[in-house]
Amino acid sequence: MRTFSIITALLLPLGAQAQDRAPILMDATETHILPRFAQLADATETLATTAQADCAPDSEDLRTAYRAAFDSWISASHLRFGPTETDDRAFAMAFWPDTKGFTPKTLSRHIATEDAAVGSPEAYAETSIAGRGFLALERMLYDPAMAEQGSAAYRCALIRAIATDIDRNAEAMNTDWQTYAPNLTQPGDDSLYRSGDEAMQELFRALTTGLEFTADTRLGRPLGTFERPRPNRAEARRSGRSLRHVELSLIALRDLAARLSFDHPQIAADLDVAFARAIDRAQALDDPAFAGVDTPQGHIRVEALQQSINDIREIASTELGPTLGISAGFNSLDGD
Known part of the structure; x- marks a missing residue:
């Protein structure tokens, strides 16, 4: 085993041996990771607030808030570890690829039954991931077929529920990343790394x-x-x-x-x-x-x-x- 370790060390590029990771880990965490989740939480809060004020699918204010929040998610979505993956949060933000077409089926089921879960953020968070997140909201805002289903009042409630759920999810990630970050910046016996x-x-x-x-x-x-x-x-x-x-x-x-x-x-x-x-x-x-x-x-x-x-x-x-x-x-x- 000792011989193998020595050979492995010799085979590694010189720069790979005994590198000080601390500056890069601190920089990546403090300037790449944390600001992205903070920005995401801010953008999704605006989205949820805007949906409460105007839930019309063709509302330019709502679509603008949607685009900005989705931009923030895409800019952070490669960081699929730690708090981002807890409770399938990443999939709840963007369920895609949807190879079986579960998202339109789930939304149509909510509308057809007027699922009461839309009235409770906690209850909606327990519904199918396929009916949550940015791709579900895209269907509600941009798919003409959805506008023909059910009542306008329920579709409005559903749009608001999805936007609120996105915001709660983003806020949970942002909060948890604040406490998770030291695992990256201070690896060791007391860290996950x-x-x-x-x-x-x-x-x-x-x-x-x-x-x-x-x-x-x-x-x-x-x-x-x-x-x-x-x-x-x-x-x-x-x-x-x-x-x-x-x-x-x-x-x-x-x-x-x-x-x-x-x-x-x-x-x-x-x-x-x-x-x-x-x-x-x-x-x-x-x-x-x-x-x-x-x-x-x-x-x-x-x-x-x-x-x-x-x-x-x-x-x-x-x-x-x-x-x-x-x-x-x-x-x-x-x-x-």
Whole structure:
């Protein structure tokens, strides 16, 4: 065992040995993680308040608050560990992909039965995850089919219940992250992370899993195959947010990658160039819901964006990970 440990140490890149993780862990926690959940809680509070004042699906004030809150969630959603995963909070914020169409079925059931759970935040939090979160609210605000079901009064109550539930969920995450943060910044015997290496691996896994989800799911699902594209599988397509989610995710992940690679300037530069290329391609793509994948040229352009993200993944796995002495390991998407 001792011989194996010595060999392992010799095989690791020099920079991976005895690195001081503390400055990076503190920086990532204090300036990347905590501000995102604080901003999310502020944005969802505005959403819930706005829904109480005006629950009309076509209300521009409500839709503006919805877009801002959803933006904040996407910018934090790669941090799928700790308080974000408690009680399936991440899925309750955005139940997607919904491969079986559970969200419209759940909402229709609420409306058809006039489920009384909408009158109690505690009761609504115990209902199906498929009827909660931003994708459920998107259906209520942007899907004409929902506007034809049930009474206007009940649909209003349902919109308000979903918005309130989103806010309560975001506030719970924000509160719990304040107490969870020392686990990352002070790893050791009294922490969930026994060492700085374990804490660093958690952050590296958030980076790689975020890239994987954006490339393989946010882009991969609507891309389908060249012969059979699937534009209707795009995330949040009804509100025209599919491409925006890719861009927001890349911007957030670029920030995290810069912090993790801070002590390794060449790798940091490689990552930044790759992220810049991917973000530029996303911003140049005039296809908000990926409807263009139905055409050969549109499909190729989205594939090029996907490849740009895969290029980032390659740098992270072959340069950053080994230099830090860590690997992605298990991620929260495994087995889903």
